[in-house]
Amino acid sequence: MRIPALTVTAVAALLTAAPVRAQTYDPAYPICIQTYSHHGSAIICRFTSLAQCAATASGRAAQCITNPYYGPARATAGPNARRQREAY
Template sequence: MRIPALTVVTVAALLTAAPVRAQTYDPAYPICIQTYSHNGSAIICRFTSMAQCAATASGRAAQCITNPYYGVTQAPAGRRPRGAY
């Protein structure tokens, strides 16, 4: 009796789990727009200037923010600095 009950609880937990969102910030763009709606908020990083973002945000429930991950890059895989063994 314990195994079927545990199975039902596990399946219910998996079906009701919220989907995980991918990284919100795109490190290729310095400016992001954060929009607000009754469904929640969204952050989209596709702007190269604050003025460009402000023009898009004008008249909307939105604000422009700087991207905290802009320009953050990782070292290429397989390459190590000399002497780092």
């Protein structure tokens, strides 16, 4: 009797589980907003300044965070750029 009861419980738990969305950090923007609601939290990275994010977060259950994956574009070396020799 235990095995069928455990099987039914496991199947019910799997069928009622809500799908989880993956959090994505856009590496093009340095500031993200994390919003909180009854359905969970979400992180959206679409801000170029902390002030811009703070204005959006004002009056909401949200906070501004820095994007851990932000990487400003690196300038490419021109045709006359010299490569420095590494010291061993």
